[in-house]
Amino acid sequence: MNDMPEQVDPQLLDELRDVCVSTLGHLRDHGLALGLQPNRRPIKVVGTAVTVRIPHLDSTAVHLAVDHLRPGDVLVVDQSGDHARSCFGGLVSFSAKARGAAGAVIDGSINDHDETGPYDFPVFSRGYSPLTTRIGGIEGAINVPVTIAGAVVNPGDVVFGDSDGVAFLSPEDVVGLGELLRGKEQAEAPARERILSGGSLAEFSGALAHHPRD
Structure with missing residues (x-):
C-alpha cells in the first residue's frame, strides 16, 4: 500500500461547498465522471481522493484502504472496467462512515440498498447489483492514479460532487x-x-x- 495522500486544505474545500458541479460543467469537459449517479438526492461531497484500483473480482485492496480512511477522505475505486460487480456493500459503507469519510465514488456497482440507506453515507456509482466481488488477495493497488468514468484521478485530488454528479480537480485548480x-x-x-x-x-x-x- 502506498502512503496516504496529503489531505486538501479544508479552507480550499470550503470554496466548493456552496456551488454546483454543473456550473463547472459549463466551463470544462475534462475531470467529470460521466455516467455515475448518487445514491440519494440532495447530496454534497467535497473531500480528498483516496484511490484504489482493483482487478474486477478481487476487492481486497478496497477493504485495506477503508481501514486507513481519515475524516474528510473520499474513497475512489476503479474496478478496471467491471461495472456489473459491487465492491461496496453494507459493512464497507458502515466502516467508511465510521472512519469519518466524506463519501465514496465507485466506478462499478454497489449493493445492500436497504441496509445502507439509513447510514446516510454519500456514494456515486453505476447503480445497484447483487453480483459482488470477493476477497482473493490476487492484486490491487492503493493510492495510485486511476480512471473513473473517463476522468483521471490522482490520490490527493479534490472530489467535488452533488446531486448532478461528481468531478475531480487538482488542489491547484480549486484556487x-x-x-x-x-x-x-x-x-x-x-x-x-x-x-x-x-x-x-x-x-x-x-x-x-x-x-x-x-
Whole structure:
C-alpha cells in the first residue's frame, strides 16, 4: 500500500461547498465522471481522493484502504472496467462512515440498498447489483492514479460532487474556482427577474446573437 495522500486544505474545500458541479460543467469537459449517479438526492461531497484500483473480482485492496480512511477522505475505486460487480456493500459503507469519510465514488456497482440507506453515507456509482466481488488477495493497488468514468484521478485530488454528479480537480485548480462558479450562478438571479417580466432567455444566454436574421 502506498502512503496516504496529503489531505486538501479544508479552507480550499470550503470554496466548493456552496456551488454546483454543473456550473463547472459549463466551463470544462475534462475531470467529470460521466455516467455515475448518487445514491440519494440532495447530496454534497467535497473531500480528498483516496484511490484504489482493483482487478474486477478481487476487492481486497478496497477493504485495506477503508481501514486507513481519515475524516474528510473520499474513497475512489476503479474496478478496471467491471461495472456489473459491487465492491461496496453494507459493512464497507458502515466502516467508511465510521472512519469519518466524506463519501465514496465507485466506478462499478454497489449493493445492500436497504441496509445502507439509513447510514446516510454519500456514494456515486453505476447503480445497484447483487453480483459482488470477493476477497482473493490476487492484486490491487492503493493510492495510485486511476480512471473513473473517463476522468483521471490522482490520490490527493479534490472530489467535488452533488446531486448532478461528481468531478475531480487538482488542489491547484480549486484556487479561486469557488468565486468564479459563484459569480456565474449569481449572475442568473437578475436574468430570472427579467424573464418573469417578459425578457428573453436567448438574449441573456447569447443565443439570440446566432439567430438567423432576414
